[in-house]
Amino acid sequence: MKLVFLEIDTLGNDVDLSIFDEFGEVIKYNKSEPDKDTKRASKADVIIVNKIPMNETTLYKADSLKLICITGTGTNIVDFAYTNKRKIAVANVKGYSTHSVVQHTFALLFYLYEKLNYYDNFVKSGDYVRSDIFSHFDIKFSEIHGKTWGIIGLGEIGREVAKIAKTFGCHIIYYSTSGKNTNLDYEQVNFNTLLSASDIISIHAPLNPGTENLIDERAFRKMKKSAVLLNLGRGPIVKEEALANALNNNQIAAAGLDVIKVEPMLPDNPLLRIQDSAKLIITPHIAWATVEARRRCIQEVYENIKAYLNGEERNIVR
Numbered sequence: 001m002k003l004v005f006l007e008i009d010t011l012g013n014d015v016d017l018s019i020f021d022e023f024g025e026v027i028k029y030n031k032s033e034p035d036k037d038t039k040r041a042s043k044a045d046v047i048i049v050n051k052i053p054m055n056e057t058t059l060y061k062a063d064s065l066k067l068i069c070i071t072g073t074g075t076n077i078v079d080f081a082y083t084n085k086r087k088i089a090v091a092n093v094k095g096y097s098t099h100s101v102v103q104h105t106f107a108l109l110f111y112l113y114e115k116l117n118y119y120d121n122f123v124k125s126g127d128y129v130r131s132d133i134f135s136h137f138d139i140k141f142s143e144i145h146g147k148t149w150g151i152i153g154l155g156e157i158g159r160e161v162a163k164i165a166k167t168f169g170c171h172i173i174y175y176s177t178s179g180k181n182t183n184l185d186y187e188q189v190n191f192n193t194l195l196s197a198s199d200i201i202s203i204h205a206p207l208n209p210g211t212e213n214l215i216d217e218r219a220f221r222k223m224k225k226s227a228v229l230l231n232l233g234r235g236p237i238v239k240e241e242a243l244a245n246a247l248n249n250n251q252i253a254a255a256g257l258d259v260i261k262v263e264p265m266l267p268d269n270p271l272l273r274i275q276d277s278a279k280l281i282i283t284p285h286i287a288w289a290t291v292e293a294r295r296r297c298i299q300e301v302y303e304n305i306k307a308y309l310n311g312e313e314r315n316i317v318r
Helices: 018-023 037-041 080-085 098-113 116-124 156-167 191-197 217-222 240-248 291-309
Strands: 002-005 025-028 046-049 067-070 089-091 148-152 171-175 200-203 228-231 254-257 280-282
Touching: 018 025, 018 291, 067 291, 080 089, 089 291, 098 116, 098 156, 098 200, 098 228, 098 254, 098 280, 098 291, 148 156, 148 191, 156 171, 156 200, 171 191, 191 217, 217 240, 240 254
Parallel strands: 002 025, 002 046, 046 067, 067 089, 148 171, 148 200, 200 228, 228 254, 254 280
Antiparallel strands: none
């Protein structure tokens, strides 16, 4: 067996990949090089990949390929018509990052909601040393207790966010982007109601034709001026030019993003124009990437390969 990791940089340099040695020869490449990816894949029995397209262009020379393991949940990189025709199995990983993404959701919220950038700078600038009172509250902030938290996409991550937000005293409402999700624990509302009623909106939905540009100019016009938007789903769900305008025009109070339309960020992204950290914080797609989550991800890939070799269909997607 020959296992080929096509982009180990997407996993971090602190994860141990030695567990895969038991399967055979393991070849590791740091990152995608489009002019070399096809050759690198050509002799693999198993490919471990994250973002590189798995299609005929990449795989036509991979005569021995039996299994593609994706180090993530999304499978949009795979041309299933081609892999199914070739009888190449595809396995993803699920649930490994839930705790990590939920934690990051609240990290983004509290950074914005409690104006932490301002108060951190107030102390570090020396202004607190020069203060004549023990406290300082020139920039006002509020409790989330009693606020309405609207969730777009009440899957596993959305449900965990809802559970924790409820313990903070939030009223939870949600919008099902597929229309198929019915959860009796929380109030289901239509999209327009979620936009107009929510003090906090967090996105945990997948990207598909129904969610692309879901949050656009019309959506921002329906939100509260005090609303905070959090996107932990997929970048293209939020129309970035519309978000930049909404923030600049004070249509909403703030936004926290861990995903953007094109990653890494392009130099002409309109959100780069907003340098006010009280209004916008963007993290570089790290919500999933705690040490523990990345270790779980590797373990899940290992279990997928082991199961496949034992004739089991663990996490196989078609």
